[in-house]
Amino acid sequence: MTTTQVRAACPLDCPDTCALLVTVEDGVATAVKGDPDHPTTAGVLCTKVSRYTERTYHEDRLLYPLKRVGKKGEGKFERISWDEALDTIAARLKPIAERAPEAILPYSYCGTMGLIQGESMSSRFFNQIGASLLDRTICAMAGATGYKYTIGGSIGTDLEQFQNAKLLIIWGGNPIASNLHFWTRAQEAKRNGAKLIAIDPYRSLTAEKCHQHIALLPGTDAALALGMMHVLIKEDLLDHDYIAQYTLGFEELKQRAAEWTPERTAETCGITVEEVVEFARLYGNTARAGEPVAIRTNYGVQRVRGGGMAVRNIACLPALVGAWRHPAGGVQLSSSGSFPTNKPRLQRTDLLKKIPRTINMTTIGDDLLRPASPSFGPAVEAVIVYNSNPLAIAPDSDKVMRGFLREDLFTVVLEHFQTDTVDYADIVLPATTQLEHMDAHTSYGHLYMMANNAAIAPMGESKPNTEIFRLLAAKMGFDDPCFKESDDELAAQAFNAQDVRAMGFDWDALKQKGWQKLNMPAAPFAQGGFPTPSGKCEFYSAQMKADGLDPLPAYLPPYESVASNPELAARYPLAMISPPARNFLNSTFVNVKSLRSAEGEPHLDIHPEDSATRGIANGDMVRIFNDRGSFVAKARVTDKARAGLVVGLSVWWKKLATDGKNANEVTSQQLTDMGRAPTFYDTLVQVERVAA
Numbered sequence: 001m002t003t004t005q006v007r008a009a010c011p012l013d014c015p016d017t018c019a020l021l022v023t024v025e026d027g028v029a030t031a032v033k034g035d036p037d038h039p040t041t042a043g044v045l046c047t048k049v050s051r052y053t054e055r056t057y058h059e060d061r062l063l064y065p066l067k068r069v070g071k072k073g074e075g076k077f078e079r080i081s082w083d084e085a086l087d088t089i090a091a092r093l094k095p096i097a098e099r100a101p102e103a104i105l106p107y108s109y110c111g112t113m114g115l116i117q118g119e120s121m122s123s124r125f126f127n128q129i130g131a132s133l134l135d136r137t138i139c140a141m142a143g144a145t146g147y148k149y150t151i152g153g154s155i156g157t158d159l160e161q162f163q164n165a166k167l168l169i170i171w172g173g174n175p176i177a178s179n180l181h182f183w184t185r186a187q188e189a190k191r192n193g194a195k196l197i198a199i200d201p202y203r204s205l206t207a208e209k210c211h212q213h214i215a216l217l218p219g220t221d222a223a224l225a226l227g228m229m230h231v232l233i234k235e236d237l238l239d240h241d242y243i244a245q246y247t248l249g250f251e252e253l254k255q256r257a258a259e260w261t262p263e264r265t266a267e268t269c270g271i272t273v274e275e276v277v278e279f280a281r282l283y284g285n286t287a288r289a290g291e292p293v294a295i296r297t298n299y300g301v302q303r304v305r306g307g308g309m310a311v312r313n314i315a316c317l318p319a320l321v322g323a324w325r326h327p328a329g330g331v332q333l334s335s336s337g338s339f340p341t342n343k344p345r346l347q348r349t350d351l352l353k354k355i356p357r358t359i360n361m362t363t364i365g366d367d368l369l370r371p372a373s374p375s376f377g378p379a380v381e382a383v384i385v386y387n388s389n390p391l392a393i394a395p396d397s398d399k400v401m402r403g404f405l406r407e408d409l410f411t412v413v414l415e416h417f418q419t420d421t422v423d424y425a426d427i428v429l430p431a432t433t434q435l436e437h438m439d440a441h442t443s444y445g446h447l448y449m450m451a452n453n454a455a456i457a458p459m460g461e462s463k464p465n466t467e468i469f470r471l472l473a474a475k476m477g478f479d480d481p482c483f484k485e486s487d488d489e490l491a492a493q494a495f496n497a498q499d500v501r502a503m504g505f506d507w508d509a510l511k512q513k514g515w516q517k518l519n520m521p522a523a524p525f526a527q528g529g530f531p532t533p534s535g536k537c538e539f540y541s542a543q544m545k546a547d548g549l550d551p552l553p554a555y556l557p558p559y560e561s562v563a564s565n566p567e568l569a570a571r572y573p574l575a576m577i578s579p580p581a582r583n584f585l586n587s588t589f590v591n592v593k594s595l596r597s598a599e600g601e602p603h604l605d606i607h608p609e610d611s612a613t614r615g616i617a618n619g620d621m622v623r624i625f626n627d628r629g630s631f632v633a634k635a636r637v638t639d640k641a642r643a644g645l646v647v648g649l650s651v652w653w654k655k656l657a658t659d660g661k662n663a664n665e666v667t668s669q670q671l672t673d674m675g676r677a678p679t680f681y682d683t684l685v686q687v688e689r690v691a692a
């Protein structure tokens with residue numbers, strides 16, 4: 001027996017981007033383990049990826065190209081050859097490409113985070129066509145935009161420093177489920193005497209293990225940050241020297257923060273005045289004592305109308321107290337802006353003959369149903385889906401389904417499994433998993449460039465995304481040499497050659513070693529140097545003003561809340577959020593039996609007061625509904641959800657849920673204040689018991 005160990009990287013939409021060691025015995029992957037030598041992975045993987053071989057060798061893997069033989073949505077297919085599949089696709093796309101290229105739409109996201117199997121050859125293909133551009137907003141754009149206006153880019157506290165913090169604020173995230181290797185460091189900080197505070201409307205697994213949990217109303221994080229600023233300024237818990245040297249707009253901020261008294265903040269956030277004041281004092285006093293205060297904020301805070309502003313406000317706090325001076329101080333939302341990627345070259349944006357229209361992936365429901373018009377352009381006639389599952393993950397799901405049901409829409413899906421979206425495809429193309437192809441990765445949680453080597457041969461007739469788009473390009477008659485480049489050639493272009501050379505490193509070396517840490521200062525903004533237009537942390541942002549936004553930190557109430565929309569709340573009085581279930585990653589893994597069993601079935605956490613008034617007992621089946629739709633789940637009566645809030649952990653495949661529906665039946669296509677992102681956690685619903 002030949003046994004080898006292959007260096008790989010986790011491809012999933014998770015900030016940890018773990019280094020994997022794949023054991024291969026006679027060509028079969030028998031184990032996937034965390035690399036003990038990788039400083040942040042430290043030999044530990046989450047339960048999901050520990051089961052990656054179960055997923056790779058799953059009996060339901062798509063192994064051959066398929067064509068639809070039933071009605072759209074029925075999921076009936078028959079096997080065809082690659083030639084027939086590619087010829088069919090090219091025959092459908094060519095006339096559209098000649099007549100109205102923007103009627104072709106790619107739909108993809110972070111099914112893999114890989115630079116190569118994500119957006120490389122695929123982007124080249126769509127750029128050559130002149131297809132509609134896809135605005136990939138569905139997860140992070142609101143927060144990234146708010147952070148960028150303030151800090152200048154997605155750069156923050158290094159993951160490898162958090163264990164040294166004295167006060168650690170986990171703001172809008174549940175790292176036990178979705179940022180495990182940060183949580184390891186948070187626990188170390190706790191053992192070292194740090195205080196941990198969770199800010200989350202829901203008492204998540206993480207919030208339960210923190211010293212303090214501030215359970216504010218969903219969508220009010222921006223107000224809490226403003227209230228903190230008020231107290232910090234009023235009680236002079238500030239680092240005046242840092243503010244003077246490295247920030248812009250303090251005097252204007254002071255006036256704005258003066259409006260946010262603890263009383264107003266407490267009322268807006270649904271918490272007590274003491275919680276506001278004590279929290280701000282602890283933050284300011286700890287920093288004043290010279291101790292590191294760190295915030296790990298996550299994307300939960302920005303899935304509401306004012307989500308971009310919420311992240312902006314939070315990102316202002318470290319500069320007020322000088323927390324950036326310490327390597328373990330500051331804030332992290334994402335580290336993705338630290339990496340020297342070269343996407344224009346990788347994606348060959350120069351192939352575009354003109355800039356096509358852009359369609360927002362968040363509004364796919366509306367946009368698939370939109371007729372041609374001078375403002376919209378041509379109706380969408382063909383969608384090619386890869387690395388995504390819009391039927392399960394996009395908001396306002398009924399509209400998404402109706403769009404994909406259109407008889408005149410030609411749909412191609414590249415997938416590992418027959419997901420909800422595959423059921424609506426005309427042609428299905430089997431794609432390889434991470435163990436079967438190579439890739440290059442950055443991370444949005446740590447500072448290591450990562451390489452993924454193929455560990456095993458492709459299963460069945462599956463092919464890497466790159467190869468599928470190479471073959472499609474050939475069938476379409478694209479003759480630019482860039483469509484012949486190998487995955488290795490693509491990977492070599494993924495990073496800025498100059499920056500990589502400065503690190504004394506190249507792609508071949510990265511593949512051998514598996515990872516390479518970036519050269520970053522331990523405390524990136526200890527002496528300012530923010531990548532903003534002013535070079536300072538911008539409390540006042542002229543760019544925001546130019547973009548039609550409030551240039552100062554502000555609070556925008558949710559679209560849907562009791563306070564902001566009492567008429568709607570009279571009919572739908574409960575706020576609903578749908579954060580990630582621990583055993584799924586977005587909609588990945590829902591079909592892996594062991595993980596689905598661990599998750600059980602779709603649940604709805606509801607507070608005892610809210611269940612009592614509705615005659616709902618623990619374990620009852622309930623219908624959650626609003627004007628957009630409904631879905632069914634099993635009630636868990638618990639005070640983990642604060643009164644007035646219900647929580648449906650997600651994202652279930654609809655076809656594996658009780659009634660063939662999931663939480664996105666009730667979420668809306670409304671967009672955030674900035675970044676054009678979705679507002680998944682800005683949703684009012686009513687809940688009723690379903691008769692047995």
Ligand code: SF4
Pocket residue numbers: 010011012014015016017018045046047048049050180181585
């Ligand atoms: S999902 Fe996250 S924690 Fe799990 S293995 Fe992948 S990167 Fe690591």
